[in-house]
Amino acid sequence: MKVEQGxxxxxxxxxxxxxxxxxxxxxxxxxxEELNDVVYVELPEVGDTFAQGDVFGTVESVKAASDVYLPxxxxxxxxxKELEDSPQLVNEDPYGKGWFVRIKVSDPDEAKSLLDxxxxxxxxxxxxxxxxx
Amino acid sequence: MPxxxxxxxxxxxxLDAIGVKHIKNLFADVPAKVLYPKxxxxxxxxxxxxxxxxxFASDNNANVNDYMCFLGAGxxxxxxxxxxxxxxxxxxxxxxxxxYQPEISQxxxxxxxxxxxxxxxxxxxxxxxxxxxxxxxxVAEAVVMAYNVLRKKRNKxxxxxxxxxxxxxxxxxxxxxxxxxxxxxxxxxxxxxxxSLVDEETACFVxxxxxxxxxxxxFRGIAEHVHDKGALWVVVADPIALGLFKAPxxxxxxxxVGEGQPLGNPLSFGGPYLGFxxxxxxxxxxxxxxxxxxxxxxxxxRGFVLTLSAxxxxxxxxxxxxxxxxxxxxxxxxxxxxxAALGKxxxxxxxxxxxxxxxxxxxxxxxxxxxxxxxxxxxxxxFVVRCPKPVAEMNEALLERDIIGGYDLGRDYPEMANHxxxxxxxxxSRLEIxxxxxxxxxxx
Numbered sequence: 001m002k003v004e005q006g007x008x009x010x011x012x013x014x015x016x017x018x019x020x021x022x023x024x025x026x027x028x029x030x031x032x033e034e035l036n037d038v039v040y041v042e043l044p045e046v047g048d049t050f051a052q053g054d055v056f057g058t059v060e061s062v063k064a065a066s067d068v069y070l071p072x073x074x075x076x077x078x079x080x081k082e083l084e085d086s087p088q089l090v091n092e093d094p095y096g097k098g099w100f101v102r103i104k105v106s107d108p109d110e111a112k113s114l115l116d117x118x119x120x121x122x123x124x125x126x127x128x129x130x131x132x133x
Numbered sequence: 134m135p136x137x138x139x140x141x142x143x144x145x146x147x148l149d150a151i152g153v154k155h156i157k158n159l160f161a162d163v164p165a166k167v168l169y170p171k172x173x174x175x176x177x178x179x180x181x182x183x184x185x186x187x188x189f190a191s192d193n194n195a196n197v198n199d200y201m202c203f204l205g206a207g208x209x210x211x212x213x214x215x216x217x218x219x220x221x222x223x224x225x226x227x228x229x230x231x232x233y234q235p236e237i238s239q240x241x242x243x244x245x246x247x248x249x250x251x252x253x254x255x256x257x258x259x260x261x262x263x264x265x266x267x268x269x270x271x272v273a274e275a276v277v278m279a280y281n282v283l284r285k286k287r288n289k290x291x292x293x294x295x296x297x298x299x300x301x302x303x304x305x306x307x308x309x310x311x312x313x314x315x316x317x318x319x320x321x322x323x324x325x326x327x328x329s330l331v332d333e334e335t336a337c338f339v340x341x342x343x344x345x346x347x348x349x350x351x352f353r354g355i356a357e358h359v360h361d362k363g364a365l366w367v368v369v370a371d372p373i374a375l376g377l378f379k380a381p382x383x384x385x386x387x388x389x390v391g392e393g394q395p396l397g398n399p400l401s402f403g404g405p406y407l408g409f410x411x412x413x414x415x416x417x418x419x420x421x422x423x424x425x426x427x428x429x430x431x432x433x434x435r436g437f438v439l440t441l442s443a444x445x446x447x448x449x450x451x452x453x454x455x456x457x458x459x460x461x462x463x464x465x466x467x468x469x470x471x472x473a474a475l476g477k478x479x480x481x482x483x484x485x486x487x488x489x490x491x492x493x494x495x496x497x498x499x500x501x502x503x504x505x506x507x508x509x510x511x512x513x514x515x516f517v518v519r520c521p522k523p524v525a526e527m528n529e530a531l532l533e534r535d536i537i538g539g540y541d542l543g544r545d546y547p548e549m550a551n552h553x554x555x556x557x558x559x560x561x562s563r564l565e566i567x568x569x570x571x572x573x574x575x576x577x
Binding site for chain 1: 284418441442443444448449452
């Protein structure tokens with residue numbers, strides 16, 4: 001299981017990569033492993049706006065449907081169309097080709113509330129120690 | 134001894150949690166006189182007497198085996214080959230309760246899969262679910278699905294006034310909690326003129342084929358206009374008519390639903406019936422209901438499983454877009470066996486027989502004085518006749534002649550008082566049809 005450096009994370013297992021005033025969002029390697037085979041990803045439409053922590057989509061695996069939360073407030077400026085036909089990209093390359101959406105960040109200060117890679121890795125280790133997720 | 138899992142302490146804790154002192158308080162809104170009514174039952178009867186009692190009572194029913202029937206309006210009497218009852222009565226199908234574990238349920242799953250495949254072929258669609266309760270709920274689910282496909286951003290539904298009145302009422306009930314407005318009730322409008330109401334706020338356009346009056350409306354250009362506005366087109370179709378006429382999928386429908394009762398299911402005083410539901414593959418994740426798919430097992434052998442279950446309410450819970458996780462498996466099985474027994478050509482022949490018999494009756498009625506066939510558009514097996522008297526009165530006189538007359542359209546369309554919707558199927562012999570014509574002459 002990999003926690004990619006340079007990204008910010010939520011405890012609900014979404015990651016965000018800041019690129020200027022834009023950001024790319026996906027789910028972590030841990031999340032995809034927990035979900036098992038992803039069969040469908042429901043994404044918002046370009047132009048939709050969300051607040052930090054809002055549900056912006058759903059991931060369906062063979063046995064579950066899980067909401068995904070937006071780590072930062074913003075407007076959707078692109079969605080990963082490839083996931084429509086190839087949802088397995090989320091499993092194969094969660095930090096790369098399996099990205100979900102690109103947003104225009106409305107409040108960069110919100111990033112302070114997110115976990116960096118080390119903090120997220122520590123969080124995962126603690127959760128594992130608790131014996132459940 | 135009944136098994137009741139809750140102890141008195143459990144119950145007290147639950148009542149405490151919701152702040153209610155006694156269970157009785159939960160029923161405070163129900164008037165006392167209907168809450169715990171005293172039943173006055175007659176004394177018990179022995180088995181033989183009881184059977185005679187009910188046999189005698191059932192003789193008071195005018196049933197379609199003893200009467201000539203020209204009533205349709207959404208429920209149709211077609212001949213059901215005995216193979217249908219034979220298959221659905223097998224205990225493996227008949228007694229099974231939602232046997233969806235693939236390890237032990239290949240027969241049921243394959244039957245549902247074949248039903249779905251036949252519905253796809255009939256409607257010209259790519260996916261069909263395992264069925265809904267009836268045509269009315271299938272229409273309502275189609276509307277809800279369109280609303281969800283368009284991400285709840287469009288709040289208008291344009292529904293033709295000639296979609297079955299009960300389907301329209303059910304849809305209105307069904308969408309009460311949603312932010313949806315249903316328009317299009319003006320009966321002076323046909324499918325073409327209603328199109329002008331379809332705009333960028335519209336989630337879907339709902340039309341029926343044939344419509345409630347039996348007419349085959351002109352659907353040309355509808356798909357283009359509806360799709361141009363970014364909306365979906367729902368066609369409520371009669372499955373027997375689809376044996377003869379073009380499949381809605383071939384002229385651009387996005388969701389095709391309808392009442393599956395005519396496919397091998399008896400009239401049964403209104404139920405249980407069968408709602409069929411089919412759509413394009415791109416919308417499958419928003420489709421309600423069970424879905425059976427074909428796959429291979431660990432040894433590479435063909436098998437069947439429930440698929441895309443994550444769409445369903447029991448997994449998606451509060452984010453689900455429908456409460457439907459069930460289906461009418463036995464009725465769907467009857468439909469599948471019926472369609473398999475008739476075959477593609479058989480279904481077409483059946484539809485042709487209905488078409489020609491209905492047109493024969495229409496011609497004969499149009500020759501009668503005091504009656505007018507007011508249907509001017511092409512029709513399938515139903516048409517509208519203006520009668521010289523109120524339809525209720527007409528039907529009473531017909532009943533005395535062992536004839537169940539047509540549907541009283543004035544019940545749903547006030548401007549159509551004295552208008553009867555007459556239905557003819559392959560079950561109506563030439564003799565029956567001529568008898569009806571003679572009877573109409575007598576009672577005019």
